[in-house]
Amino acid sequence: MFDHGEASALHIARAVTRGEVTASAVIEAALARIAAHNPALNAFTDVTADRARARAAAIDARCARGEPVGPLAGVPFAVKNLFDVKGLPTRAGSKINRELPPAERDSPLIERLEAAGAVLVGALNMGEYAYDFTGENIHDGPSRNPHDPARMTGGSSGGSGGAVAGRLVPLALGSDTNGSIRVPSSLCGVFGLKPTYGRLTRARSFPFVTSLDHLGPFARTVTDLAACYDAMQGPAAGDPVCAERPAKPAVPALADALGGLRIATAGGYFHRGLSPEGHSALAAVAAALGATREIEWPEAARARAAAYVITCTEGAALHMERLRTRPQDFDPAVRDRLIAGAMVPAVAVAQAQKFRRWYRDRVLALFEEVDAVLVPATPCTAPRIGQQTFKLDGVEMPVRANLGIYTQPISFIGLPVVAVPVPLTPLPIAVQIVAAPWREDVALRIAYALEEKGVAAARKPARMGH
Amino acid sequence: MPTPELDDFIAASARTLELPVDPAWYPMIPANLEVIFRLAGLVAEFKLPDDAEPAPVFRA
Numbered sequence: 051m052f053d054h055g056e057a058s059a060l061h062i063a064r065a066v067t068r069g070e071v072t073a074s075a076v077i078e079a080a081l082a083r084i085a086a087h088n089p090a091l092n093a094f095t096d097v098t099a100d101r102a103r104a105r106a107a108a109i110d111a112r113c114a115r116g117e118p119v120g121p122l123a124g125v126p127f128a129v130k131n132l133f134d135v136k137g138l139p140t141r142a143g144s145k146i147n148r149e150l151p152p153a154e155r156d157s158p159l160i161e162r163l164e165a166a167g168a169v170l171v172g173a174l175n176m177g178e179y180a181y182d183f184t185g186e187n188i189h190d191g192p193s194r195n196p197h198d199p200a201r202m203t204g205g206s207s208g209g210s211g212g213a214v215a216g217r218l219v220p221l222a223l224g225s226d227t228n229g230s231i232r233v234p235s236s237l238c239g240v241f242g243l244k245p246t247y248g249r250l251t252r253a254r255s256f257p258f259v260t261s262l263d264h265l266g267p268f269a270r271t272v273t274d275l276a277a278c279y280d281a282m283q284g285p286a287a288g289d290p291v292c293a294e295r296p297a298k299p300a301v302p303a304l305a306d307a308l309g310g311l312r313i314a315t316a317g318g319y320f321h322r323g324l325s326p327e328g329h330s331a332l333a334a335v336a337a338a339l340g341a342t343r344e345i346e347w348p349e350a351a352r353a354r355a356a357a358y359v360i361t362c363t364e365g366a367a368l369h370m371e372r373l374r375t376r377p378q379d380f381d382p383a384v385r386d387r388l389i390a391g392a393m394v395p396a397v398a399v400a401q402a403q404k405f406r407r408w409y410r411d412r413v414l415a416l417f418e419e420v421d422a423v424l425v426p427a428t429p430c431t432a433p434r435i436g437q438q439t440f441k442l443d444g445v446e447m448p449v450r451a452n453l454g455i456y457t458q459p460i461s462f463i464g465l466p467v468v469a470v471p472v473p474l475t476p477l478p479i480a481v482q483i484v485a486a487p488w489r490e491d492v493a494l495r496i497a498y499a500l501e502e503k504g505v506a507a508a509r510k511p512a513r514m515g516h
Numbered sequence: 517m518p519t520p521e522l523d524d525f526i527a528a529s530a531r532t533l534e535l536p537v538d539p540a541w542y543p544m545i546p547a548n549l550e551v552i553f554r555l556a557g558l559v560a561e562f563k564l565p566d567d568a569e570p571a572p573v574f575r576a
Contacts, residue, residue, distance in 0.1 A: 261572060352562055355555035362552055370533075377536055386541055390548035393529040398556035403570035405559050410571065451551070463571075 054079035055217040056510070059125040059274040062220065063167065066124035069113060073106035073124030073169065080126035080171050084218050091194045093203075093212040095131050096138055096173040102126070105169045120167025122281060127221040130207050131173040132180060133157040133265075134254040142256035143176040143206070145189045145379045146372055157254040159223060159265060159282045166281040171219060174209030178381040180225055180258040181365055181388070182206040183233050183453035184433075188381040192435045195238055196511040197477055201432035204237035204453060206230040207268070211238035214268045217514065221278050222268045227258045228357055229427075229457025231266050232482060235469035236427035239478025240508045241275045241497065242268050246487045247464025249295075250279075253288030259364040260291070261403070262357065262461060270508035272498040275468070276300040279490065300491045304498045312420045313341040313496065319350035320456055323442030325430040327479050331472035332426055335481045338505040339496065341424055348412045353459040356402035356409070362391030363399045383450065410463040417486035422496055424481055426456045427469045431477035460484055468493040470500050473509035481506075518546035525549075 052071050054062075065071045081099050088094045112119050129135065132142040134153035141148040160170055175193045177185060185193040185208020193208030195201040196216035203212045207224025211234030214222050224231045226244040235242030243266045250265050257263055267282070269275040283297035315336050324332075336342075366373070366388045369380075373392065377385055416423070429442055429452065439446050442455075460467055465487060469480040485493040500506035518526075526545055530537045537545060 349562075352558055355558040358555045359552060359559060362548075374534055374536065377538070382541055382544070386544035387548050389530075389535055389537065390545050390552055392533055392535060393526065393545075393549060394552055394556065398552075398560065400570060401564075402556070402559050403572060404564050404568040405562055406571035407569055408562075408564060 055083055057220065058271045059122060059220040059269065060277055062125050063121060063123045066109065066113065067119060073109040074103065076124045077102050077106040077126055077169055077171065080219060084171065087216055087218060090199050091196060091212045091216045091218070092191050093174055093193055093209040093216060093218060094128065094172045095141070095175050095190055095209070098135065098170055098172050102169050102171045105164065109167060120165065121277060122163060123167035125168040125221060126171045126219045127163060127168050127223070128170065128172045128174050128213055128219050129157070129160060129223040130176050130210050130225055132176060132225060132256040133160060133173070133223060135160065135170065135173055138173060140256050142180065143178040143187050143190070146376055147256065153254070155254065158251050158286050158288070162282045163278065168221065174213055174222060176209055177206035178384045179369065180206040180227060180230055181384045182450070183229060184450055185211070185234060186435065194435070195432050196514065197239060198432065200434055202237060202435055204234035204428065204432065207234050210268050211235060211240060214238070214240045214270060215508065215511065217510070220270060220274060223265060224268060225255065225258070226264045226266060226461060227262045228361060228461055229454035231268065232427050232457045232467060232469040232480065233453050235268060235471060236480035237432040239471040239473060240268050240270055241272055241471060242266065242469040243275050243279055243490065244461060244467045245279065245490050246466045248291045248293040249488070249490065250282050251286035251289045251292040253286055257368060259361050261360055261364055264461065264464070272494060272501050273301065273304060276304055276494050295488070298491065300494045303491055304495055306495055308339070308496060308499050311422065311492065311496070313339050313422045313424065314343040314345045314420045315341055315424045316347040317344045318346060320347065320425040323429045323455060324426050327431050327474055328426045328429060331474060331479045331481050332424060334472055334505055335470065335500060336424055338500055338503050345416060345420060345423065347416070347423070349409055350459040352405065353409050353462045354455060356405045357458045357462040359394065359398050359402045362387055363394050366391035406462060413463060414486065421485065421492050423484045425460070425484060427480035427482045428453055429455060431474070431479050456482065466490040466493055468497040470497045470506035471508055472505065473507045478509060518550070522546050522549065
């Protein structure tokens with residue numbers, strides 16, 4: 051019996067390619083799961099059923115003719131609703147953007163996944179304009195954590211984390227400016243990849259902070275994560291940040307032995323504020339990898355501060371006209387930070403960008419000595435929806451701004467990261483595997499080894515049965 | 517608590533930038549600005565050489 055909800059993306063693709071199941075049956079099952087579970091999870095804001103059925107039928111016709119159907123044949127996937135989807139306004143979690151005309155063309159990342167045989171089934175909930183770590187949305191309602199729907203998914207790619215953890219789809223795409231892939235990966239307990247800044251094109255997606263914006267995938271297995279990533283790589287027009295680098299497939303080397311890789315943990319900043327669960331997860335991952343060395347990561351707190359300044363000011367610049375004309379239509383929590391950001395003197399931004407280069411040089415020097423660094427993804431497991439504060443090291447702190455304290459210093463200089471979920475009970479929490487620029491392959495190999503050892507896993511939510 | 521100087525700064529900035537600030541949501545603006553200025557100060561106090569290049573590089 052083919053378990054549609056639990057099957058990995060590559061299991062689905064193999065079954066479709068061999069004729070063991072039709073793409074149409076796979077997509078009907080995905081649409082049925084979305085209909086059954088989305089009312090509780092609120093992951094999807096749009097379901098593109100007609101388009102998905104037509105696409106699946108075309109794949110089945112190709113199969114019947116004996117034609118190649120691609121490495122992701124029949125795999126249902128969904129995208130954060132800041133990706134352009136032909137025929138839908140790109141709402142980016144906002145009220146204002148849903149008045150935009152429908153997108154005329156899909157994002158190139160959607161086009162590349164569909165060229166590989168995958169089938170888009172819809173668009174996913176997110177924090178307004180991606181300025182969020184909680185997964186809450188005042189217009190569409192909060193994304194809900196499949197492990198406990200009263201808890202946050204994390205954000206801003208909350209629907210992406212919830213849809214994959216909740217078995218609605220095996221693959222989803224999100225964006226990550228300061229942690230918006232890695233935070234929901236951690237709170238929802240799924241694998242997430244934030245590639246190197248400039249690796250994947252951001253063309254035809256709604257921006258937030260172009261200095262820091264990345265796009266990337268979520269999956270329940272490392273092989274699915276790598277296969278999805280591989281299908282999206284390569285230069286593309288329309289994003290000046292996208293590197294002119296040829297695709298460097300990660301799947302073929304995933305199972306290579308880790309012998310020779312120098313893996314360390316980072317102390318200091320990355321241990322402050324960390325919950326007992328976060329410490330347990332980090333210790334389990336480090337022990338499984340034999341990572342006994344602890345390095346000193348330079349100036350992480352200042353890096354987070356500089357990322358914060360660039361984020362609020364570039365975000366304000368992007369939304370200035372909307373703030374002037376339609377302030378009442380924003381989520382107040384987003385609007386108030388953007389208005390404050392608009393008032394920040396430019397000298398602060400210039401200094402933050404200069405510091406960024408200094409910091410990059412220092413951190414890259416670390417990667418002369420090590421190949422990967424393990425750091426926490428979030429300070430704690432999923433807070434309750436609506437929770438305003440939590441205690442970090444006994445100090446009451448705002449949840450919204452502080453869920454990303456460990457992710458911001460990493461994305462600030464665009465390092466590739468795989469967030470690996472450690473299936474603690476009752477709630478999962480992730481560890482970041484950070485590699486040198488353009489070495490996603492290293493982070494993915496380590497993630498794969500952790501999955502093989504059983505230390506990292508996207509455990510099925512208990513409430514969904516076993 | 518926002519200082520009178522910060523209140524003056526916000527009022528002047530809002531007028532100059534033509535940003536409407538409703539009294540109902542005003543209290544969150546100084547609260548956010550205080551956080552941003554504290555973090556910007558952390559960056560500003562870090563000594564960098566005069567020839568330090570900003571991170572983005574534009575190529576004609």
